[in-house]
Amino acid sequence: MVRVLPDQPAIDKTFDYLVPDAVGDQVRVGTMVRVALHGRRVGGWVVADDVEPPAGVTLRPLAKVSGWGPPADVIDLAHWAAWRWSGRTAQFLRTASPDHVVRHGPAAGRPPPPIHVPDDEVIAEALERDRAVLRLPPGADPYGVALAAAARAARAGGHALILVPSIAGARYLGLRLRRAGLPVAVMPRDWALAATGATVVGARAAAWAPVRHLAAVVVLDEHDEGWQQEQAPTWNARDVAAERARRAGAPCVLVSPTPSLEALTWGELVAPSRAAERDGWPIVEVVDRRDEDPGRAGLFSERLAATVRSGRRVLCVLNRKGRARLLACTTCGDLARCERCDSSVVLDDDGAFACRRCDAVRPPVCLACGGRTFKNLRAGVTRVREELEALARVPVVEVTGDTRADELPDAAVFVGTEAVLHQVTSADVVAFLDFDQELLAPRYRAAEEALALLARAARIVGGRSGGGRLLVQTRLPEHEVIQAALLADPARASRSEAERRAVLRFPPVSALAAVSGAGAEAFVAALRAGGSPSPAGSPVEVMGPSEGVWLVRAPDHATLLDRLAATPRPPERLRVAVDPLRL
DNA sequence: CGGACAAGCTGA
DNA sequence: CAGCTTGTCCGG
Numbered sequence: 001m002v003r004v005l006p007d008q009p010a011i012d013k014t015f016d017y018l019v020p021d022a023v024g025d026q027v028r029v030g031t032m033v034r035v036a037l038h039g040r041r042v043g044g045w046v047v048a049d050d051v052e053p054p055a056g057v058t059l060r061p062l063a064k065v066s067g068w069g070p071p072a073d074v075i076d077l078a079h080w081a082a083w084r085w086s087g088r089t090a091q092f093l094r095t096a097s098p099d100h101v102v103r104h105g106p107a108a109g110r111p112p113p114p115i116h117v118p119d120d121e122v123i124a125e126a127l128e129r130d131r132a133v134l135r136l137p138p139g140a141d142p143y144g145v146a147l148a149a150a151a152r153a154a155r156a157g158g159h160a161l162i163l164v165p166s167i168a169g170a171r172y173l174g175l176r177l178r179r180a181g182l183p184v185a186v187m188p189r190d191w192a193l194a195a196t197g198a199t200v201v202g203a204r205a206a207a208w209a210p211v212r213h214l215a216a217v218v219v220l221d222e223h224d225e226g227w228q229q230e231q232a233p234t235w236n237a238r239d240v241a242a243e244r245a246r247r248a249g250a251p252c253v254l255v256s257p258t259p260s261l262e263a264l265t266w267g268e269l270v271a272p273s274r275a276a277e278r279d280g281w282p283i284v285e286v287v288d289r290r291d292e293d294p295g296r297a298g299l300f301s302e303r304l305a306a307t308v309r310s311g312r313r314v315l316c317v318l319n320r321k322g323r324a325r326l327l328a329c330t331t332c333g334d335l336a337r338c339e340r341c342d343s344s345v346v347l348d349d350d351g352a353f354a355c356r357r358c359d360a361v362r363p364p365v366c367l368a369c370g371g372r373t374f375k376n377l378r379a380g381v382t383r384v385r386e387e388l389e390a391l392a393r394v395p396v397v398e399v400t401g402d403t404r405a406d407e408l409p410d411a412a413v414f415v416g417t418e419a420v421l422h423q424v425t426s427a428d429v430v431a432f433l434d435f436d437q438e439l440l441a442p443r444y445r446a447a448e449e450a451l452a453l454l455a456r457a458a459r460i461v462g463g464r465s466g467g468g469r470l471l472v473q474t475r476l477p478e479h480e481v482i483q484a485a486l487l488a489d490p491a492r493a494s495r496s497e498a499e500r501r502a503v504l505r506f507p508p509v510s511a512l513a514a515v516s517g518a519g520a521e522a523f524v525a526a527l528r529a530g531g532s533p534s535p536a537g538s539p540v541e542v543m544g545p546s547e548g549v550w551l552v553r554a555p556d557h558a559t560l561l562d563r564l565a566a567t568p569r570p571p572e573r574l575r576v577a578v579d580p581l582r583l
Numbered sequence: 584c585g586g587a588c589a590a591g592c593t594g595a
Numbered sequence: 596c597a598g599c600t601t602g603t604c605c606g607g
Contacts, residue, residue, distance in 0.1 A: 004607085008585090010584050011584065011605095013605090013606080014607090016607050036606095037584095038584090038585075038587085038605070040584090040585075054607085058607075059607055060607065
């Protein structure tokens with residue numbers, strides 16, 4: 001008799017079935033099966049075997065054994081993740097399952113030859129720890145860490161799990177490891193090979209890959225916000241991988257040029273020498289815009305003008321979309337604002353004013369004088385491209401999130417949103433036209449995000465030894481984030497950021513969840529009622545609502561998640577985002 | 584999720 | 596009161 005969790009989003013409940021003798025040898029914890037449930041057949045996973053079914057129910061036999069599923073340790077991990085991100089076990093098991101039916105493992109390959117791993121003290125030191133945060137500068141090649149981890153896992157009689165933020169990056173790393181002689185499963189394609197035994201390389205979903213005898217875990221660019229899924233449950237592949245390592249007793253190395261505060265709280269920092277780290281960061285040229293005449297300055301300093309005219313390949317970053325972001329009435333000069341909440345409004349696709357905060361839409365008419373024409377106060381990327389072209393006297397190409405990388409014309413000067421750093425792979429200089437926008441963004445993680453942005457740009461231009469250069473226009477030249485990049489010392493930024501988070505009680509000093517949706521009000525009421533009789537002593541606070549979102553805060557994850565799990569969910573739609581990146 | 588069944592509504 | 600909609604419950 002086995003316990004089966006149906007693969008149905010709304011059924012978070014298990015049912016027991018008889019295992020027919022004929023298929024007994026194919027069924028274990030994790031096996032994917034089909035079962036009869038309430039008059040229909042549904043897929044599901046065996047989540048426990050040798051179970052004692054509740055009295056008074058007549059069991060039906062399994063309808064079919066579909067194929068291999070996640071190993072038992074991943075089934076346990078999915079139960080944990082359902083608690084950790086207030087989700088449902090089935091959602092995680094779907095991510096952990098092969099996308100095609102798997103009935104046989106791949107043919108056994110030749111035993112791998114001994115692999116040569118170059119000596120590297122810093123990497124070796126990181127792999128000695130149970131939980132290491134390895135701070136490698138942006139210019140460093142992460143291949144050495146992956147190879148050393150795979151070799152270490154092999155010595156321990158097991159396999160390594162290596163997570164890379166992008167799918168393309170994972171494929172490339174997989175190829176290089178395979179060339180070194182290792183059996184490598186690149187996820188999600190090689191699910192069956194991973195299950196039989198290989199070094200496993202992949203992107204976010206690979207945190208759920210089957211790994212035989214997990215013996216080392218590496219997460220590259222652990223600070224990358226892409227590790228977290230945007231939809232609820234907002235699970236984070238870095239945290240899943242770290243928990244897997246903990247459960248397996250395997251070393252876990254989180255690698256980043258700019259480690260997150262979460263990582264620094266979790267593990268021990270390992271970093272190369274100051275000289276080596278400095279070499280891996282580009283030269284940072286800070287242009288202090290306070291010296292300029294504010295009326296005339298625009299977005300282009302003298303330094304920037306000289307740089308775009310120098311003939312070098314320059315990427316200019318301005319995180320604003322093409323349409324105007326701040327409008328003023330041409331008649332009276334009043335700013336275009338929302339009638340309801342007073343926030344600034346932007347022109348939507350239909351030419352109406354749309355509020356960016358409260359969703360209100362109104363005709364484009366000045367509230368003060370009734371004027372109907374407006375001028376841009378802040379140019380978006382489209383306008384800036386034209387101005388920059390005039391300044392540079394060479395063609396300037398605009399890049400936004402919508403631009404297709406393979407259709408990008410070649411040019412010496414590009415301008416775009418952050419997307420330009422994803423789509424153009426090499427340059428001599430990356431220039432941030434208005435870095436204060438990153439530093440002062442109204443998000444609690446703005447400082448970390450700003451430093452990560454500099455690190456991303458640093459990868460494109462390369463370290464200082466190769467002439468890599470960043471140009472940062474700012475009115476905050478003393479800001480710790482800019483100083484951290486300038487001195488190639490990310491700790492400068494994390495120290496001050498840690499203090500700020502402690503004062504404001506933001507993560508990692510606390511644990512947060514954002515609750516929204518039609519059922520949020522009822523859920524939050526139940527959440528408040530579920531606490532200790534005296535709310536004053538309750539460690540779980542509920543704040544809000546602000547724009548329909550409540551924020552739940554607790555001193556730590558266990559307190560927060562136990563309370564969320566103990567609160568009954570209303571039948572209406574409810575989104576619970578644990579560890580929200582934006583508030 | 585989706586089928587079963589009960590309770591509620593409508594029109595003759 | 597048949598015939599339909601809407602809501603709630605529950606599955607092995």
